[in-house]
Amino acid sequence: EGTNWTRLPVEQLLGMDDAIKSIMHLGALKQSLLDNKERRAFEDWRDEARAGLEAAPGRKVTAELGDPSRPAAGLFSNLMKMEVFAAEMDNDVTNGPWQRLMVQRATEAANYRDEQRNRVLIPIADLYRSLSNKARDRYADKYVFEEILYRSPDLTDPRNGTPISGTRWDIIGMALNMGSESNFDKLARGYGVSQDVIETIVMRELTQEDWQFVSSVWSSLESLWPDIAKAERELQGVEPERVTLREVETPFGKLAGGYYPAVYDPAFDQRTEDNLKDAENDLFGKRSGVATSKGHTIARTDYAAPMLLSPERVIFQHVEKVITRNAYAGWVRDVLKAVKDPSLRSLIDRQFGPEFRQQIEPWLQAQVREGLGNERATRFAEKFARTARTNVTVVSMGLRWSTGVAQTIGLANSAGRIGVGGLRRGMARMLSNPKAAWQFISERSPEMVSRNEAMNRDVSEAFREMRRIRTKNGILDKAAAFKSKANAYAFWHIGMIDRWMVAAPTWLGAYENAIRDGMDDVAASAYADKMVRLSQGSGREKDLSAWQSNQSSEFLKFFSMFYTPFNVLLNAQWEAGRALRRNDYRKSAMLAFWFMIATPLLDAVLAGDVPDDDDEEGWSQWLARNIGFYLFAGVPVLRDVAAYTERKISGQYATFNVGPI
Numbered sequence: 001e002g003t004n005w006t007r008l009p010v011e012q013l014l015g016m017d018d019a020i021k022s023i024m025h026l027g028a029l030k031q032s033l034l035d036n037k038e039r040r041a042f043e044d045w046r047d048e049a050r051a052g053l054e055a056a057p058g059r060k061v062t063a064e065l066g067d068p069s070r071p072a073a074g075l076f077s078n079l080m081k082m083e084v085f086a087a088e089m090d091n092d093v094t095n096g097p098w099q100r101l102m103v104q105r106a107t108e109a110a111n112y113r114d115e116q117r118n119r120v121l122i123p124i125a126d127l128y129r130s131l132s133n134k135a136r137d138r139y140a141d142k143y144v145f146e147e148i149l150y151r152s153p154d155l156t157d158p159r160n161g162t163p164i165s166g167t168r169w170d171i172i173g174m175a176l177n178m179g180s181e182s183n184f185d186k187l188a189r190g191y192g193v194s195q196d197v198i199e200t201i202v203m204r205e206l207t208q209e210d211w212q213f214v215s216s217v218w219s220s221l222e223s224l225w226p227d228i229a230k231a232e233r234e235l236q237g238v239e240p241e242r243v244t245l246r247e248v249e250t251p252f253g254k255l256a257g258g259y260y261p262a263v264y265d266p267a268f269d270q271r272t273e274d275n276l277k278d279a280e281n282d283l284f285g286k287r288s289g290v291a292t293s294k295g296h297t298i299a300r301t302d303y304a305a306p307m308l309l310s311p312e313r314v315i316f317q318h319v320e321k322v323i324t325r326n327a328y329a330g331w332v333r334d335v336l337k338a339v340k341d342p343s344l345r346s347l348i349d350r351q352f353g354p355e356f357r358q359q360i361e362p363w364l365q366a367q368v369r370e371g372l373g374n375e376r377a378t379r380f381a382e383k384f385a386r387t388a389r390t391n392v393t394v395v396s397m398g399l400r401w402s403t404g405v406a407q408t409i410g411l412a413n414s415a416g417r418i419g420v421g422g423l424r425r426g427m428a429r430m431l432s433n434p435k436a437a438w439q440f441i442s443e444r445s446p447e448m449v450s451r452n453e454a455m456n457r458d459v460s461e462a463f464r465e466m467r468r469i470r471t472k473n474g475i476l477d478k479a480a481a482f483k484s485k486a487n488a489y490a491f492w493h494i495g496m497i498d499r500w501m502v503a504a505p506t507w508l509g510a511y512e513n514a515i516r517d518g519m520d521d522v523a524a525s526a527y528a529d530k531m532v533r534l535s536q537g538s539g540r541e542k543d544l545s546a547w548q549s550n551q552s553s554e555f556l557k558f559f560s561m562f563y564t565p566f567n568v569l570l571n572a573q574w575e576a577g578r579a580l581r582r583n584d585y586r587k588s589a590m591l592a593f594w595f596m597i598a599t600p601l602l603d604a605v606l607a608g609d610v611p612d613d614d615d616e617e618g619w620s621q622w623l624a625r626n627i628g629f630y631l632f633a634g635v636p637v638l639r640d641v642a643a644y645t646e647r648k649i650s651g652q653y654a655t656f657n658v659g660p661i
Contacts, residue, residue: 042337048097049344055091057581058351070353076574077355078546079634082106082363083533084571085356088578089348092587095523101338102360104526105331106367106542111446113327116227120323123220124315127213135209139169143205147197164191166309168205173309175202175214179257180243186262189304208252217315218258224322225259231326235333261318265308324368332364359546366549370541407497409602413535413568414506416594418513426509434500441507444525447540448532451503452495503532534571537564545571547636563636569595570634600630617650625650 083103090096095104131139143166150159177183178198188195206214229239245257308314338344339360348357415423430437442449510531514524533543541549545567572595579588604610604626611622625646632642644655 045097045101046338046341046344049089049101049338050347052090052093052096052098053344053347053351056088056351057578059353070355073353073355075635076570077353077359079567079570079636080356080359080574081534081543081545081567081571082359083530083543084575085352085359087575088352092579092582092584094517094527095519101335103530105334107447107526107529109327109331110367110540110542113323114446114450116224116323116326117320120220120224121316121319124217127216128312131213132209135207139167139172141168142166143168143171145201147201148191148193151192169311170309171202171205172210172214173307173311173314174198175206175210175248176217176260176311176314177262177307178202178248179214179218179246179255179260181246182243183260183262183307184246186304187307190264190306203251206250211250211252211255215255215258217311218255218260221259221261221315221319224319224326227326228322231329234330261314261322263308263314263318264305328368332368335360335364362546362549363542366544367541406603406606407494407502409599409606410498410502410536410565411505412594412598412602413572414502414509414531415598416572416590417531417535418506418510419590422509422513423505424509425512426505426507429508429512430500430505437508438499438504441504444511444521445507445529447529447538448499448503448507451499451532451538498536503536506532506535534568537568539564566633566639569599569630572596573631573634596631597627600626600633 083099086098086102087096089098144163145165146163148164150157150162150164152160154160174187177187184195184198188198191198225242232238232240243259245259247257248255339348339357345357411423414426418426507528510528511524514527515521519527532538537543548563548567572591576588576591576595579585579591601623604622609622609626611617611619617625629642629646633639
């Protein structure tokens, strides 16, 4: 039996004091050792990063006060892939320090976020879809909460004292908040009623099927806790305090309770609305740099306000923030530490120019924001533009077999990256046993597994649009879900051709090259992923230039539709030029031939654009036209001017459009 500390003898109190001081000393010593270890690791990394920067071909600099205007550098910095820039900061040394930090860890974070989404959110989405028609119809019914009265700080509000109303789906939200002591307490106090009132409503209205849904959601969300604890332990040094779960006695048996995000309704509470704006600003880096939301880890307070009852808004929006923080917070912190280091920052600016360095923070922000939705997307005009762009993508790419066949031209780019020999070996292995080859790839590359949805920006965005939970009165709209699934099937042929005929052979050939060069399995897999991205492109936010970013205006995206392969070209052109400055003539020649000569000629042949006996244009003019105008294809707007001019010169019908429509 315990004894109150006030009744302990002095000797025992002094002993306790000594023990506590000893524990605090050991804790401080351990933290000091960890801090010193982290500092030494960063210093070693910084020395390696400086060496790469100093060896890279630099720009011409002067001692003028202020940097002169460099419009070309400003333009290209917006069109450059961060992966290409990281390689240049490493002076093109494979697996250099900047690539390990900015490319490999970005890929690991994106893979980790996808894995957590698949493990937590997809099962919940499947629960939504599995709801019976009877349950769905019942959830959509309007419901008046007679026991809960409207309360407003505005005493003249005519709604004060009248019962609040919603749908039966909101009762599910109430039940989900009953799984922990703190949530249940805040739910009741927020609506100004006792816990008994909430419990009476929930127990009266929910069926056994409803409680099964609630229990399944709790189980899925509980699986997040180990990842939350690990992320916060690495960031803060300690694990956050867990909420106390609450056993729920239902008419159909006992449930153990479970974690559920405590989210207040901004429609009812001004403080909540202000906090959401502050959190969003912080997420965008407007107050304290690039940040990831951490509301789920903040210690519970006595504050209470009306809870947000809509399950889909709480689950899919808040949990996405939790997953994003788990995946990205540590990496974002490390990248910012590196680029804000005074010596590295000055050296980057001297070698490349501030225009390039200034793209790093927005690039980080875009990745953090990728899963959380763009604030502009809530506006009607932006929603309209996004839907229109998705529809154009489905019609222009998904419903044309020629788009799928055109993917095979990407093999020329692959040859430019891994060589004809590497590509030949990759294709031979793929053809000999496709199933075994794909299993070999999928065991080593989560990125390749998810490539069907992320092969380029427009396809990636189309899949994201299709995955959104469409609701009517807060309930899943099955008609919209069916349309999304049908649209997804429209891209099936593109994904299959890209996977089996282009990306997989490229990956296998690159992997084999890396193993021959002495890399281990992990490094070779990362290198193979890189060669696929640089030769074929990718729609993941980390692989997009600032011009393509999913966080830009929906209307601006019209000007960069179907731009992914041309951005691959532009970055290859820049790399070829940089390789010449390093006297790496072999790499420069390979990139120039395969990306700038072979690709446009293969494209023309596939399209049937070849001279015949009746044409005035001879083979030399045909070569000059297809190669010459293709050199401008990587620059937005200029590519449209070049395309218009080429069609005019060749006698084809031509109208000038900026973008594809």
